[in-house]
Amino acid sequence: MDCETFKDVVDRLAEEHEAEPRRTEPWEEVVMTILSQNTADENRDRAYDALVKEYETPDEILNAPEDRLRELIAPAGLANSKASYLKNAARHVVEERGGDTEWIREEPPDDVHDELTSIKGVGHKTADVILLFAADADYCPVDTHVDRVTGRLGVAPDMSPAKTREKLLEYRDDCGIDLRKAHVALISHGRATCHARSPECGECVVENVCEKYGVEE
C-alpha cells in the first residue's frame, strides 16, 4: 500500500472509531504489560489490583516472596513465568537504574526499546506497548488485531508480527505515518469491524482499498 493510501486509511479509521490511547506511568506500564501477555484486559486488571495492594514499586517487587507474587497475579494466568518476568524487570530497574523509571520517558525511544528487550520476558511487543503508553513514543505494538488488519488491508500482507513491526516502522520513517494514531485506529477496527471470523466488510469504511474485502475465515 502506498504512503498516501495508508495515511488516508488511518485517518478514516481514526474518525470512525474515535478511540484514545491510555496514558500510564512507566513502572505501572511495565507491570501491566507483563501481566497482560496472553490474557484479556479484565484478567490483567484483576491481577494488577491484587498485586499493587501488597507490592507496587520495583524495590518491593524485587524483595517480595516469589510464591506470594504468583498467588497475587494468578488471575492473569502464566503466573510462574510472569512472576519471574516481574522480578527480572524489577531487578534491572533497581540494580541498573537505582529504582527510577523516568528514563523510559526521557531517553531516546530506540535506546529504551533496546534496554527493555534486554530484560528476559520483555519482547518487542511488550517494549513497544510500554513506549507507546508510558512515553507517548511513536510505535505501534503488533498485537493480534494490528497483525490481522494490516495483513488484510495489504499494509503488511502475509508477514510475521516481527516483519509487520518492521514494515510499520518503515511507514513511520518513510511516509510520516503517525504510528500512535495508527495503533489505536487499527486495534479499534479489529475489535469493532474486522473480526478474526466473519469481518463485517459491508460496514467497513476502508473496504475500497482492502485486498481481502469479503474474506471469510
Ligand code: SF4
Ligand atoms: S474490508 Fe473487510 S477484511 Fe478488509 S479491513 Fe474492512 S472489514 Fe477487514
